[in-house]
Amino acid sequence: MTILENHSLKAHHTFGLDVRARYWAQYAGVDELVELLHRFADQPKCFIGEGSNLLFTGDFDGIVLHSAMCRAAALNETDTEVLIEAQSGLKMDELIEQLAAMQLYGLENLSYIPGQVGAAAVQNIGAYGVEVKDCIDSVKTLDLSTFETRIFNCEECQYGYRDSFFKREGKGRYVITAVRFRVSKTPILHLDYGNLHSCLAGIDNPSPEQVRQAVIAIRKQKLPEVDEYGSAGSFFKNPVIAAPLYDTLHAQYPDMPSFVTSNGYKIPAAWLIEQCGWKDKQSGRATVWQQQPLVIVNNGNATAEDILQLAQQITDSVNERFHIQLEREVEYI
Ligand SMILES: Cc1cc2nc3c(=O)[nH]c(=O)nc-3n(C[C@H](O)[C@H](O)[C@H](O)COP(=O)(O)OP(=O)(O)OC[C@H]3O[C@@H](n4cnc5c(N)ncnc54)[C@H](O)[C@@H]3O)c2cc1C
Missing domain, CATH: 3.90.78.10 (UDP-N-acetylenolpyruvoylglucosamine reductase, C-terminal domain)
Structure with missing residues (x-):
């Protein structure tokens, strides 16, 4: 566990503004998170992933909590699909890279979106005709008032366009500790969006890795690289x-x-x-x-x-x- 006082958040959010947090803490397990919640019970809290959807409008007078729980493992497997559990602090793009290397379909259109697994399930991230909810089986959380685990199935997460229960009623009540994804061994391709189809022209039945590389190439042409330009991606929703x-x-x-x-x-x-x-x-x-x-x-x-x-x-x-x-x-x- 790491706890820092009066810590600059410049490197912890993608707009790169020079704001400070009264406390910054990073936890490597649910036990550490519970300890932090007890210890800093009186402080306002901000759960942060990679800070790629946040704009700090000033210093944060409380504790910013960052998940460093980064494991992923298969829980179950059938002839057609695999159930993967990924912890909240794993970068979503690292998970997608691993799944593509294993020839598993479902999340490859979401390649190269910054951010952690936990936040992806809060935001219902989406790109190129796919939303993360399409592959979410369930979401594992810690109830911040009882410190008990609660698992939400996909329906209970109430997903909508960049929206979920965790952005509304669940905000400040539950922190996501892991997400279970159902990914497919057989091709499920979504290539009709934007110029994805033309990027893959001539490739019959592209692999998840080929789709991933096409998505990355398109995104690099259109979007700023996070380590070169401070931004939070799309600032506005499509009305x-x-x-x-x-x-x-x-x-x-x-x-x-x-x-x-x-x-x-x-x-x-x-x-x-x-x-x-x-x-x-x-x-x-x-x-x-x-x-x-x-x-x-x-x-x-x-x-x-x-x-x-x-x-x-x-x-x-x-x-x-x-x-x-x-x-x-x-x-x-
Ligand atoms: C260049 C760029 C391109 C982008 N492109 C896309 C895109 O194509 N599609 C898209 O949907 N988004 C896109 N985004 C937005 C962003 O990447 C996503 O919203 C992402 O899911 C944010 O993840 P994060 O880890 O940075 O979360 P943060 O920004 O740190 O947090 C987002 C929210 O989730 C909450 N949160 C974080 N972790 C947890 C947790 N474990 N439990 C409970 N709540 C938590 C935070 O409190 C906050 O409310 C882009 C951003 C950038 C900078």
């Missing part, structure tokens, strides 16, 4: 709008891309932001990423205020022009 507004906007902007969902029309936020002229625009020391306007990057020494201001200006201009209120994907701490 879903009701039919009357969609009809009005479609008449005005016939080229507006959209996807029909069960509760309306999903419009790519990147398109809305680009239409408002934000691509590559700077405000203070924060910039809208040229290749993907959903991403706000830290130019090097941005403050939270620079990022907050730019995000607000983008939200206001999209609202003014399209009457759509963008919802942020990044969590403010």
Whole structure:
């Protein structure tokens, strides 16, 4: 167990802002986590993975808790699938790399997304037509009030678009300690999204590793590398709008891309932001990423205020022009 006082969080979140935590603690087992929870019972708590979906708006006057539990093992196996349990602190991309090397299908479209296994199950991470919930069997948690283990099946996690029970009612009540994934021995491929199909043209029945490499190549073209540019990936969610507004906007902007969902029309936020002229625009020391306007990057020494201001200006201009209120994907701490 590691406990540090008045610790800089610069290296512990991908925006790379120079903020501090009153305490920083890393635990290597559930027993250590329980000990920390007892010892720092009176402190406000922030559970952190790789900090790749967080914006610290200032110093954190409490304890930041980081999982260093990083094991993964197969629990069960049938002719067609394998049940894998991965601990919360394992990097999701390391798990996917291991699964691809074992020829197991299911998670390869989520390659190269930063972050830990525990947070992936909180966020319901998604990319290229796959969400992590598609492979989640169950989620193992520690109840923060009773210190007992509780396992949630996938339905109980109430997954939605970048949403789960753990982001709402379960926040502050449960910490995820491990996730069980069901992955397939037989091909289950999702190649219809973006230019994944064309990247794999000429390859019949691509292996999980081939899909993984194609995803990584596409992501490297579009998204900033976390160790070069501070960001938290997509800053905003893609909004879903009701039919009357969609009809009005479609008449005005016939080229507006959209996807029909069960509760309306999903419009790519990147398109809305680009239409408002934000691509590559700077405000203070924060910039809208040229290749993907959903991403706000830290130019090097941005403050939270620079990022907050730019995000607000983008939200206001999209609202003014399209009457759509963008919802942020990044969590403010
Ligand atoms: C360059 C870049 C690209 C990205 N691309 C994508 C993408 O394609 N798709 C996508 O969905 N996301 C993407 N993201 C966002 C981000 O990677 C995911 O949201 C990821 O799951 C966050 O993981 P993390 O470990 O960094 O979590 P953190 O940001 O540290 O935490 C996220 C939330 O989970 C909570 N949490 C963390 N660990 C636990 C735990 N063990 N138990 C309970 N709660 C916990 C935290 O308190 C917080 O509320 C991207 C981010 C970056 C920087």
